[in-house]
Amino acid sequence: MSTSSPASPVLAAGAVCWRVLDGKIRVLVIHRDRHGDISLPKGKVDPGESLPQTAAREIEEETGLDIALGAPLGTTEYTLPGGRDKIVHYWAAEVDDETHEAHVFTPNDEVAKLEWLSLAKARKALTYSHDREVLDRFSARVDNDTARTFAVIALRHGKAISSHDFDGSDAERTLLRQGEKQAASAASAIAAFGPQKLISSTAVRCVATVKPLAKLTGLKIKETDRISQDAWEDGTADVQAVIAKRLRKRKTAVLCSHGPVLPEIVAEIARQTNTPVDSAVRGSAMLETGGFAVIHLSAERPEAGIVAIEVHSPGI
Structure with missing residues (x-):
């Protein structure tokens, strides 16, 4: 007797798009006549896409909004009419006046229709x-002043x-084709999170890792020894100052560094x-080459602690 393995789940991604109108929070819902429902915007992952990339693309395709993802809101799981499971990943996404x-x-x-x-x-x-x-998860963020966020994205260089x-020298090592x-x-x-600053270790492999993102976003790369492996090894790195500046700026930034330095960056x-350095925090720094952790912080009060951490593997 032969048995077939169950089909893999359908993966999708979307967002709770929100804006402030007349001092009050409004969220976006979509009307879908074909399904006869009102829902949050989302869509299925295309081959080769990451989940954040899917969320940003689907929001633009369905609503015309060019968003930057904020903090994740977890997943929903349900069974489709044909019996296959579906898992949808959600983020919050603020829509400012200019974007709207x-x-x-x-x-x-x-x-068929958008409604705020x-x-x-x-x-x-x-x-x-x-x-x-x-939506309830997002409402909880609104209640504790953590709806509006920015992120520090810790990126490990490619292989x-x-x-x-x-x-x-070690600092001159170049990327392999896999890297x-x-x-x-x-x-x-990473582009789906709308970074506004790109910072890289001066090592060639780090700068090369950030270059595709710089090209995609049009941002310049700021190189610094403060998060380089050479400086970390000889005691001249200054991770504390780099992080302090990012928290003062409160704008999403990418820090591309090295395996030994990333745990210090995240910690x-x-x-x-004022976030406990627990196993979850420490674990988020254990990145594969080309992997990254997105550490979301409250723009209203970053001292209140990390809102969420998500870790992404390069899958290559």
Whole structure:
């Protein structure tokens, strides 16, 4: 007797898009005539896409809004009519006035209408209980002043030539082809969070890892020895100052560094935001080459602690 393995779950991603209108929070719901429902915007992952990339793309395709993802809101899981499981990953995404004014929405076969509602009215309007659960998670963020966030994104450089196979200093080691692919993959995913600053160790492998992201976002790369491995090893690194500045600026920034330095970067973020340096915090720094951790902090009061941490693997 032969048995077939169950089909893998359908993966999708979306966001609770929100804005402040007349001093009050409004969230976006979409009307889908084809399904006869009102829901949160989301869509299925395309081949080769990361989940953050999917969320940003789907929001733009369904609503015309060019968003930057904020802190994650967890997942919902349910069974489709055909019996296959579906897992949807959600983020919060603030829509500022400029983004809202620039967007163009045209009713289509998928989405017939957009509507901005108060939290209470949105909760009543949503057709599905799993959407209401996601909205409730966002409402909890609003209640404790952590809805508006920025992030420090700790990125490990892509896979580089081994020091045993390289004739030169450690800082001059270059990326392997695999590392170049990891850098390109990380760039597409990190861009979904709307970084405003790119900071890299001066090591060639770190700068090369950030270059695809710089090209994608149009941002310049600031190189610094303060988070380089050489400086960390000889005691001249200054991770504390780098993190302090990022917390003062309160703008999403990428820090590309090295395996030995990343635990100090993540721990310093925790210490300066009064977050316990527990196993979850320490574990988020144990990144594969080309992997990154997105550490979300409250823009209103970053000293209140880390709002959320998500870790992404390059998958290459």
